[in-house]
Every structure is written in C-alpha cells, then in structure tokens.
Amino acid sequence: MGRQNGITIEDALNMEYMKNCKLIAGFKGIRNTISKVNVMADPDILNWVDEGELLLTTAYSFKKDNIEEQKKLIKECAKKKLAGIGIKIYPYLESLSEEVICLADDLNFPIIDLYYATPLSDIMTPLFNEIFNRQAYLLKKIEKIYEQFMDAMLRGANTGQIVKLISDSIKNPVYVRFEFPEEIITEFDYIDNSVKELLLENAGKYFSPISERFKEKKLEESNELIGGKYIKRMVFPIVAKDGIYGHIIAWSINTPLGGYDLSVLEIASTTMALEILKALSVKEVENRYKSEFFDDLISLEERRVEKAIERASFFNFSKKDKFVSITLKIKNKEETSHKVDMTSGQTQQYIIKIQDLIERGIIKQLGLNAIVVSKTERIQILLCLKKDIQLEALLEEINKSFSEIISKFKELDFRIGIGRAYEGLENFNNSYLDSVKAINTGKILNDKTITSFDNLGIFKILCQDNIENELIKFYDSTLKPLVEYDEKKSTELVKTLNAYFENNGNLKKMSDTLFTHYNTVLYRIQRIKEITNMDLDNPSDRLNLEIALKIKQLLNR
Numbered sequence: 001m002g003r004q005n006g007i008t009i010e011d012a013l014n015m016e017y018m019k020n021c022k023l024i025a026g027f028k029g030i031r032n033t034i035s036k037v038n039v040m041a042d043p044d045i046l047n048w049v050d051e052g053e054l055l056l057t058t059a060y061s062f063k064k065d066n067i068e069e070q071k072k073l074i075k076e077c078a079k080k081k082l083a084g085i086g087i088k089i090y091p092y093l094e095s096l097s098e099e100v101i102c103l104a105d106d107l108n109f110p111i112i113d114l115y116y117a118t119p120l121s122d123i124m125t126p127l128f129n130e131i132f133n134r135q136a137y138l139l140k141k142i143e144k145i146y147e148q149f150m151d152a153m154l155r156g157a158n159t160g161q162i163v164k165l166i167s168d169s170i171k172n173p174v175y176v177r178f179e180f181p182e183e184i185i186t187e188f189d190y191i192d193n194s195v196k197e198l199l200l201e202n203a204g205k206y207f208s209p210i211s212e213r214f215k216e217k218k219l220e221e222s223n224e225l226i227g228g229k230y231i232k233r234m235v236f237p238i239v240a241k242d243g244i245y246g247h248i249i250a251w252s253i254n255t256p257l258g259g260y261d262l263s264v265l266e267i268a269s270t271t272m273a274l275e276i277l278k279a280l281s282v283k284e285v286e287n288r289y290k291s292e293f294f295d296d297l298i299s300l301e302e303r304r305v306e307k308a309i310e311r312a313s314f315f316n317f318s319k320k321d322k323f324v325s326i327t328l329k330i331k332n333k334e335e336t337s338h339k340v341d342m343t344s345g346q347t348q349q350y351i352i353k354i355q356d357l358i359e360r361g362i363i364k365q366l367g368l369n370a371i372v373v374s375k376t377e378r379i380q381i382l383l384c385l386k387k388d389i390q391l392e393a394l395l396e397e398i399n400k401s402f403s404e405i406i407s408k409f410k411e412l413d414f415r416i417g418i419g420r421a422y423e424g425l426e427n428f429n430n431s432y433l434d435s436v437k438a439i440n441t442g443k444i445l446n447d448k449t450i451t452s453f454d455n456l457g458i459f460k461i462l463c464q465d466n467i468e469n470e471l472i473k474f475y476d477s478t479l480k481p482l483v484e485y486d487e488k489k490s491t492e493l494v495k496t497l498n499a500y501f502e503n504n505g506n507l508k509k510m511s512d513t514l515f516t517h518y519n520t521v522l523y524r525i526q527r528i529k530e531i532t533n534m535d536l537d538n539p540s541d542r543l544n545l546e547i548a549l550k551i552k553q554l555l556n557r
Helices: 009-013 043-047 067-079 098-106 120-154 159-170 193-206 259-297 302-310 345-364 391-406 425-445 465-478 480-489 493-502 507-514 518-532 539-555
Strands: 022-025 036-039 053-058 084-088 111-113 174-179 182-187 220-226 229-240 243-251 322-332 369-375 378-385 412-418 450-452
Touching: 009 022, 009 120, 022 098, 036 120, 043 067, 053 120, 067 098, 098 111, 120 159, 120 259, 159 174, 159 182, 159 243, 159 259, 174 193, 174 259, 182 345, 193 220, 193 243, 229 259, 243 259, 243 345, 259 302, 259 345, 259 369, 259 378, 259 425, 302 425, 322 345, 322 391, 322 425, 345 369, 345 378, 345 391, 391 412, 391 450, 412 425, 425 450, 425 539, 465 480, 465 539, 480 493, 480 518, 493 507, 493 518, 493 539, 507 518
Parallel strands: 036 053, 053 084, 084 111, 412 450
Antiparallel strands: 022 111, 174 182, 174 243, 220 229, 229 243, 322 378, 322 412, 369 378
C-alpha cells in the first residue's frame, strides 16, 4: 500500500457522507489508503480492479446462501490488495455471516456496512474529490522536495546533508549505508538515545550475512518489533549500473510512513545514485590511467617500460626506491549455492568495493605509497618502499588487513601472491612475475589464501618457467615409475614415501600415521627401493626422491 496516494479508510469514515456507515470487519486495515473508487455489479469486476481501490457494491450480487462464494470474494479482494470493500448489506441480507467477518479480520481486510438509503453515487463523488485534492496536494509537496534535492546537488551538498534533508522531510529517523565508499550515515535528531540503539540493532539485522534480503533491488516494507512495539520500516535500495551501492532505511517512529515518504526516499535514492555514478566515473578514469602505467611497466617492450618510468614522478615514485608487486585473483566459490557471475556487472561492483577497501583500509591507513589497479577478476598493487621501511613487519600488517577484507566476501575465493622487493622501477616486472608464481605455486602446495614468494623455499627455483622441461625429465626418471606402479597395482607406495619424509624416516611414526602394521611399512620401503632403484638410506637418493615429490605437486601429476 506504500505507493498509493489518497485518503485512508479511517479518513473516509469520518467524512459527512459516510456518517451512517460503519466498519464491521478488518479493523487493523483501517489505515489502508484509498487511491481509487470502483463499483461492482458482478464478481467479474475483480479482473479489472487495481491495488488501493475501494470497491462499492450491494449484497444483491452475493449469493445469499453461498457462504463459500462470499469468502472467495473477500479473499480475492485482499489478494488484489484493495483498500477495502463497502457493501450495502440491508435489505438484501440481514447480516454477513460470522465466517465472512472472521475471514476479513484474519486478512486485515476492511468491510464497511454502507447505509442502505445513501446512493453509491453520493459516496463516490465526494470520495473522488477528496482523493483528487489529497493527490494534488501531495504532488505539490513532492515537486517541492524534488526541487530541494536538486538544489542540494547543485550546491554540492555532501551525503550527510542529503541524509539530513531526508530526515527533515519525513520527520522520522533515517539510516543510510553506502557500499562504495563503505560508509554509514544516520540522522536520529527526532528520537532519544534509548531508541537509537534499538534502531541501529534493527538495521544491523537487516544486513546480516544470513539474510539475502539486502540483495533485492526493490522496496521492502515491513512491521518490525522494536522496543516492544511494531513499527513500520521502509528500506529503499540505491541502484546504479545495475548494482546495489547502498540502502536507505526509515522507521515510522514519529509519524506514519506512506506514499509521500516513499516518494522522498525514491528521490533521495536517485540523487545518491547520481552521486555514486559520478564517483564511479572518476574512479574509472583514475583506474584507466593507473592501469596503463602498470601495463607499460610490466611490458616486455623496452620503450613502454621507459615511458612508464618517465611518468613515475606523478605517483611520487623514485628510481632508487624498492618496489613490490601484490596480485589478487578473485573467483566465485564453486561450492556456494549463490554463484556470482564473474562476467556480470555485479562482479565489477565486488571488484570496485574490494579496491576501495584496499585503498582506504590498507594503503591510506598504513600510510603507504602505492597504486591499486582493478582488472577483470584481478586487482594489482604496486607498492613503493622507502629505504627505512621494515618489509617483513609491513607485510605482516598487510596480511592482517587482507584477512579482514576477505572475511567480508564469503561468496568469493581469493588467492593473493606477494612478490619479492626489487630496487628500481625497471625491475618491477620481476616482482610482478614473482607474485603470479606465488599464487600458482601456493594454490598447488597449500590452502593458504596469501602466499609470499619469499616463503616458497625450494619452490622458488622449481616454479621457474624456463626449467619446466628439466623438471619433467627429473620426475620421469625418479618418481614416475612408482606412481605408475601404484596406479597399476592399486598400492599406496607414493603415500608411504610422503609419510616417510613427513615423519623424518621414523618407521614407528609412519606405522601410526598410515594405520598400517610396522612390518607392512618395512615391506613398502623395500618395494620403493626396488621400483625406483633408489635407496632411502643414501642421502643423495633421499634428496632426489623428496624433490621429486615436490615436483609432482608442482606439475600436478
């Protein structure tokens, strides 16, 4: 009913032409808004009615002894969201049945007993006049508030001032949450502090990760139990570029929320969406410029690298500084039931939000000099390190901040690679390649979200692109016969070899780990020796087999 503009059932009953009429059922719907009036000569009219209409009829169209048909009519009227129904019961019926009255009460659907001597036209005409006058007055108010919002925009009003304007217009508390940049603004001037906490708690529940309601691109109206009372709440999304970039929440604490208030929220949402679009446009231009600089810097073309270095001073980079590349790969989690289409506009919204959190929550907060570039499914960070910065401690802080950001996006899978620090921008490409290798290698070796190239150990050597053929040859000559034997005989010799290194060659611990008899472990060790022609008691053979196992992981064999 929120969008309907007109007069309420209660207002209509208080008017002169309705003085002999009375409400006999659906008392809780007394504040339903009448936006139109219609007359029913037969039940087929229900195919042509609109939400918010007051339907007028006589009991003549009722089948006197068919209670089910009467109940069906009331159900259909409620389903169509009519404001109510006015029926001339007398002289066609003595009264409506108790069953029909109870049904209307259950549905909160108002039934008005129209005075039998009053012509329907004498009810319709004044009702139409009153509705028209109310709607004309409302349109004038809406036009005025629209001008106020436009004027505020032209004056360069900030979001806090816009939120204040909303609250002043509807005379109720307002809570606005922006997704980009992440910010919460409240305007609670019209309530005391005890109620403020309850409203903040109510808003927090709406945005709970368990609920999916905040992902809907439509108005939500509900009655919320707050402080022991049911209070109407309106939630209006701020939509831009087919994505939700925020929400406006209003509660009917001081005055009822109706059609005018919804219009205010709608105008405010559009105003804020325009501001967000402006911010996004600026962000896109900045990102394009940074992206061109980054792409030139990691290019294999010497001229492009030189061109990027010439522009380094624009970002306050010095040639003698050290530089680190951090790469974020972002994908949808396959196991989630609500998959994110990584080619959609929604994905771009995720990327923009994550980029903003990195820039404000990591780069700015830690006082770093860096550029952050967003691409499809990827975010790149070029981190500039001055000589006095302790890299290890800094990366620890960055990792903590990344973990906080990741926790906010349960539906996405993050892989983050951190390259080594290199002096001079001309060597930044090496750090970039390190960060990519750290992601690819870390994904194979462990389930950690964040992998630093410096922590890869021997894999720093094994993951180099130019030695892949040698790794394959080494694997084929050492571990491959054992893998093929396992596949052919359905044995677990490779698993046993892994356990050998995990337990530092302690056969007793291996037996416990593998849940296998000690003698079986001895037998398997002997078979490994026979198949590979390598002796685990020989330090050289032992090292070769351990490296071969790591190569197996790396090659994903």
